Amino acid sequence: FTILIANGPNLGHIGRRQPEIYGSRSLADLPELIRDILGPEKAGRITLGHFQANGEGQLIDRLEEAMRQGVDGIVLNAGAYTHTSLALADCLAWIGIPCVEVHLSNILARSDEPLRHKSLIGRSCLGVIAGFGLHSYALGVCALWQRFMDTAQ
Ligand code: DQA
Numbered sequence: 001f002t003i004l005i006a007n008g009p010n011l012g013h014i015g016r017r018q019p020e021i022y023g024s025r026s027l028a029d030l031p032e033l034i035r036d037i038l039g040p041e042k043a044g045r046i047t048l049g050h051f052q053a054n055g056e057g058q059l060i061d062r063l064e065e066a067m068r069q070g071v072d073g074i075v076l077n078a079g080a081y082t083h084t085s086l087a088l089a090d091c092l093a094w095i096g097i098p099c100v101e102v103h104l105s106n107i108l109a110r111s112d113e114p115l116r117h118k119s120l121i122g123r124s125c126l127g128v129i130a131g132f133g134l135h136s137y138a139l140g141v142c143a144l145w146q147r148f149m150d151t152a153q
Contacts (some may be wrong), residue, residue, distance in 0.1 A: 001046050001072045001145070002047045002072050003046055003047070003049070003074070004066050004071050004073075005048060005049065005050045006059065006066075006074055006075070006077070007027075007050075007051070007052040007079070008052075008053065008054070008056075008059055008076075008077060008079035008080070008082075009053075009054040009079045009080055010079050012052045014104070023133030025133060025134040026134075027050065030048070030137055030141075033134060033137075033138035034141050036138075037142055038141075038142060038145060046141065056085055059081070063095055063097070064091065064095060066095070067096065067097060072097070072098070072144070072148065073099070073144035073147070073148070074097050075140035075144065076092075076099050076100070076101055076102065077101075077102050077103060077137070078101070082103070082120065082121055083115055083118055083119065083120065085120060085121065088120070088121055089123070089124055092121055098147055099125045099126065100125060100126055100140035100143050101121055101128040102137055103128075103131070103136060104133050104134070106130050107130050108131075109131065126147060
């Protein structure tokens with residue numbers, strides 16, 4: 001199974017950006033977290049790709065490319081575009097790739113910033129995982145794995 005980890009704006013330095021909010025693990029730790037949860041055998045059947053872009057159009061271009069490539073699933077942290085991008089939502093709505101929306105922080109618990117409580121992209125995703133730092137991504141990969149297993153039967 002191929003899974004694309006797609007990160008939006010300001011997510012090119014995970015682990016260094018405001019670690020008190022977003023945690024201090026870097027994306028390089030992700031394969032290990034996935035192995036810890038799924039075990040080496042299942043984790044070994046997953047091929048991870050990674051893409052990060054600060055621009056909305058670049059992200060949409062990459063998601064369309066993922067469709068052409070036949071990528072099986074997407075774990076998407078759209079950063080602030082989560083809350084603003086109808087264009088990204090429109091893209092997810094038609095490309096037909098199962099997607100899990102993830103966030104490092106618990107966007108619903110950021111009570112001083114109600115703008116962050118709304119997701120425009122969520123309704124085009126299988127589900128949302130937020131608040132577990134880099135583990136949100138690992139859990140997103142596991143959720144996709146589970147979906148693959150369920151639909152393979
Ligand atoms: C974020 C939450 C967003 O509100 C914010 O704009 C980000 C990161 C997160 O991972 O917690 O850039 O998506």
